[in-house]
Every structure is written in C-alpha cells, then in structure tokens.
Amino acid sequence: MNVLRVGIIGAGAIAGDVHIPNYLSCGNKVEVVAVADVVIERAQELANKFAIPHAFGSYEEMLADVKLDAVSVCVPNKFHAEATIAALEAGCHVLCEKPPAMTVEEAELMVQTAQKSGKFLTFGFHFRYRPEVEIAKSFIDADEMGEIYSARVHAIRRRGIPGWGVFTNKELQGGGPLIDIGVHMLDTALYLMGYPEPETVLGKTHQRLGNKKGVGLFGEWDYENYTVEDMAVGMVTFKNGATLTLEASFAANVEKDETMQVSLMGDKGGADIFPLKIYQEKHNTLVDITPVYLPEVVGHEREIQQFVEHCLAGVQPLSTPEQGLIIQKIVNAIYESAETGKAIQF
Known part of the structure; x- marks a missing residue:
C-alpha cells in the first residue's frame, strides 16, 4: 500500500477543520476519497470544499460503494461504536474521535471487532x-x-x-x-x-x-x-x-x-x-x-500524520483499543x- 485511501464519517466541524485538512497535509501518502453524513448536503459541501470525489448520505453506502483503507469517525459519541464497527468489518483501519463510545459494552465490542478484523483501531487523544x-x-x-x-x-x-x-x-x-x-x-x-x-x-x-x-x-x-x-x-x-x-x-x-x-x-x-x-x-x-x-x-496534525504512517507501515498507532476500553x-x-x-x- 503506497497511498492510504481515506473516508470520513461525519461532516461536522471536527471533520472539516481538523481531520480532512490534516490528511491533505500528508501529500501523496493520502487520498481522501469520500465523506458521509446523514445530512447529505453537509457531506456534499465538504466534498466540494476539499475536492473530495464522493459524498454519501450514509456511511453504509460509502463503505459499500468505495474501496477504502482507513476511516475517520467524526460523529456524535452515540454513534461512535456502530460506525467504527461497520468500518472495521468493511476492512478499514479506524481513527475514532474521543471518547471511544457511550458504554463499556460498546467499547468492548469495538475492541473485539478490531481483533477479529485484524485492522487497527485508535482514538483521537491528540494531547x-x-x-x-x-x-x-x-x-x-x-x-x-x-x-x-x-x-x-x-x-x-x-x-x-x-x-x-x-x-x-x-x-x-x-x-x-x-x-x-x-x-x-x-x-x-x-x-x-x-x-x-x-x-x-x-x-x-x-x-x-x-x-x-x-x-x-x-x-x-x-x-x-x-x-x-x-x-x-x-x-x-x-x-x-x-x-x-x-x-x-x-x-x-x-x-x-x-x-x-x-x-x-x-x-x-x-x-x-x-x-x-x-x-x-x-x-x-x-x-x-x-x-x-x-x-x-x-497535536491534531501529528496525530493524523502518525495514523497515516502507522497504517502504511502496518504498525498499531499509539493509542490502542485496549487503552480506550480502560x-x-x-x-x-x-x-x-x-x-x-x-x-x-x-
């Protein structure tokens, strides 16, 4: 893998102000391929702003229709677990914004899914x-x-x-x-x-x-x-x-x-x-x-850069699923x- 193909789940401020710009700052190591949001207009707005090829009204559509290597989960906390699990099961590495989830049970399922999928899961603890x-x-x-x-x-x-x-x-x-x-x-x-x-x-x-x-x-x-x-x-x-x-x-x-x-x-x-x-x-x-x-x-910039480099090198990023569970x-x-x-x- 020479280029990390990335999708964004959630088109709010953290996606538009932090994740997408910092992915793009990685140059030819990354291609931001798609963005998904339940409000399709927000996804399209971000796609147009950053010249992202695809915009979707759901992450399910995005994961089914576009080949991705990694995903940033930038939705409200209530939806962290379901979006992360879906992306892992679709064969993507995942950078999920903090906190990991809403409940311990959700976080445990996220850890288990990462282990089963063989994909990396890390969380947005940029400090x-x-x-x-x-x-x-x-x-x-x-x-x-x-x-x-x-x-x-x-x-x-x-x-x-x-x-x-x-x-x-x-x-x-x-x-x-x-x-x-x-x-x-x-x-x-x-x-x-x-x-x-x-x-x-x-x-x-x-x-x-x-x-x-x-x-x-x-x-x-x-x-x-x-x-x-x-x-x-x-x-x-x-x-x-x-x-x-x-x-x-x-x-x-x-x-x-x-x-x-x-x-x-x-x-x-x-x-x-x-x-x-x-x-x-x-x-x-x-x-x-x-x-x-x-x-x-x-911190945010270094976090995204490290996530990209670790995914390309096949190495678990700094924040582990097990630490997120704690x-x-x-x-x-x-x-x-x-x-x-x-x-x-x-």
Missing part, C-alpha cells in the same frame, strides 16, 4: 503527541521519575460551555465535560503512568451553572435543554497501588478561563505537563527542570458512582 508529553515520557522511560504513584488531572473552564454542536445533550454525548475534555487529560495521565488497571472509582457530578442563563465565553448555549453535568470530580485507585484525582468542568467559578493540566508524582521526581516542568531532588538539593526550545507541534471503564464508573452514591469496584 499524547504534544512535545511536553513526549519529553515527559522520555524522562519516565529513563526511570528519572521512578514509580509514578499519584496523578492529578484538571480540565476546567471558567465559562466554556460549547454554544454549538450537541455537547450539552446527554442522549447524544453520554455526558458533559468529563467525557468531552476530561478524557484528554485522563488519557494523558494514564499514558504517562503506563495505563495501569483501575481498581476502585469514586465520582460526583454537579449541574449548577449550565442549566441557568449566564455569560458564555464559547457562545450562548441552550440552558433550558442542558442535560449534562457542568462539573465532574473523580478519584481512581489502581491495582498497582497508584491513585488519580480528576476535576473536569465546562463552567466553574475559578480565575482562569481554561486549565488543562496533568500533574504526576513519582518517588524519584514529579512533573507538571502543560507547560512541562520537572521536580527532583539531586545532589542534596531540590531542583526544577524546565525544558526550553520545545518543538512547535500541533478510559471508557473509568469514565462510566465515575458517572455510575455519581448516580448511585457508591464507589465502583472492578
């Missing part, structure tokens, strides 16, 4: 490709932080409820900031920790601001039909003894407009990742290490714990 994460991973792999035994995860917006799309619709998204932006920082932390197996999850969610009219830094939202949490808090213990605490919000009364941060603590060093700063004890003193001249890397288990357990008021044991 992994940031230089801060890559450098922190190098320190960890070189045992300069020792055993990572605790992590803090923050994905907090002051007034960042999306005023577009279906982000405030629980039926289509499965939840709010936890499943939307929280998963990015959760994946980053777990990736750096070596993706330990969760043991116990305790969670709490709040809907205090999103269901009221207020200031919107991301545009006006439909507060009268706001059905997701505007804040989620969780604690995870892992079978290797490590712990992780998480806070994710679309709207909170805090100082900064947005904080996306992962903090790690190991027995030889710790780190804040965004921006990267490493904390150690050396030569009988405490030292802070701040990298300089980090390469300028756009993410799904933790996210759903936080929501379940919030609903039941009980800790969830694995």
Whole structure:
C-alpha cells in the first residue's frame, strides 16, 4: 500500500477543520476519497470544499460503494461504536474521535471487532503527541521519575460551555465535560503512568451553572435543554497501588478561563505537563527542570500524520483499543458512582 485511501464519517466541524485538512497535509501518502453524513448536503459541501470525489448520505453506502483503507469517525459519541464497527468489518483501519463510545459494552465490542478484523483501531487523544508529553515520557522511560504513584488531572473552564454542536445533550454525548475534555487529560495521565488497571472509582457530578442563563465565553448555549453535568470530580485507585484525582468542568467559578493540566508524582521526581516542568531532588538539593526550545507541534496534525504512517507501515498507532476500553471503564464508573452514591469496584 503506497497511498492510504481515506473516508470520513461525519461532516461536522471536527471533520472539516481538523481531520480532512490534516490528511491533505500528508501529500501523496493520502487520498481522501469520500465523506458521509446523514445530512447529505453537509457531506456534499465538504466534498466540494476539499475536492473530495464522493459524498454519501450514509456511511453504509460509502463503505459499500468505495474501496477504502482507513476511516475517520467524526460523529456524535452515540454513534461512535456502530460506525467504527461497520468500518472495521468493511476492512478499514479506524481513527475514532474521543471518547471511544457511550458504554463499556460498546467499547468492548469495538475492541473485539478490531481483533477479529485484524485492522487497527485508535482514538483521537491528540494531547499524547504534544512535545511536553513526549519529553515527559522520555524522562519516565529513563526511570528519572521512578514509580509514578499519584496523578492529578484538571480540565476546567471558567465559562466554556460549547454554544454549538450537541455537547450539552446527554442522549447524544453520554455526558458533559468529563467525557468531552476530561478524557484528554485522563488519557494523558494514564499514558504517562503506563495505563495501569483501575481498581476502585469514586465520582460526583454537579449541574449548577449550565442549566441557568449566564455569560458564555464559547457562545450562548441552550440552558433550558442542558442535560449534562457542568462539573465532574473523580478519584481512581489502581491495582498497582497508584491513585488519580480528576476535576473536569465546562463552567466553574475559578480565575482562569481554561486549565488543562496533568500533574504526576513519582518517588524519584514529579512533573507538571502543560507547560512541562520537572521536580527532583539531586545532589542534596531540590531542583526544577524546565525544558526550553520545545518543538512547535500541533497535536491534531501529528496525530493524523502518525495514523497515516502507522497504517502504511502496518504498525498499531499509539493509542490502542485496549487503552480506550480502560478510559471508557473509568469514565462510566465515575458517572455510575455519581448516580448511585457508591464507589465502583472492578
């Protein structure tokens, strides 16, 4: 395979602003062959904008009518599993936007289908490709932080409820900031920790601001039909003894407009990742290490490039189906714990 023939499922903003332009930036390694959307006019609009040969009103038609090597799944969360499974069964590698699915059962079926099909499945956790994460991973792999035994995860917006799309619709998204932006920082932390197996999850969610009219830094939202949490808090213990605490919000009364941060603590060093700063004890003193001249890397761009290169080389992309399943288990357990008021044991 010299050229990766790609199809796009879903013609929304993430497809038109991120996936298609970054595929096209790969030059002659990629040909974007088709785009499908339940609203055929949206598919045709994207096809015309990017000179894509085919537009379809359903991904079933696209998978049946066009020979594809890989697919990007860019639909609302509710449809991730069914679209991904159909593409895998049609013989395509799949890059599915985060989160993997709506339920653990769906994510398990996605993993099983990828294994049976022999095709690659990966998820859109693009923060992994940031230089801060890559450098922190190098320190960890070189045992300069020792055993990572605790992590803090923050994905907090002051007034960042999306005023577009279906982000405030629980039926289509499965939840709010936890499943939307929280998963990015959760994946980053777990990736750096070596993706330990969760043991116990305790969670709490709040809907205090999103269901009221207020200031919107991301545009006006439909507060009268706001059905997701505007804040989620969780604690995870892992079978290797490590712990992780998480806070994710679309709207909170805090100082900064947005904080996306992962903090790690190991027995030889710790780190804040965004921006990267490493904390150690050396030569009988405490030292802070701040990298300089980090390469300028756009996470989405690197993610798509790596997906293309891995597919062409026959190598599993960085984010694996099994890791996606762990993410799904933790996210759903936080929501379940919030609903039941009980800790969830694995």
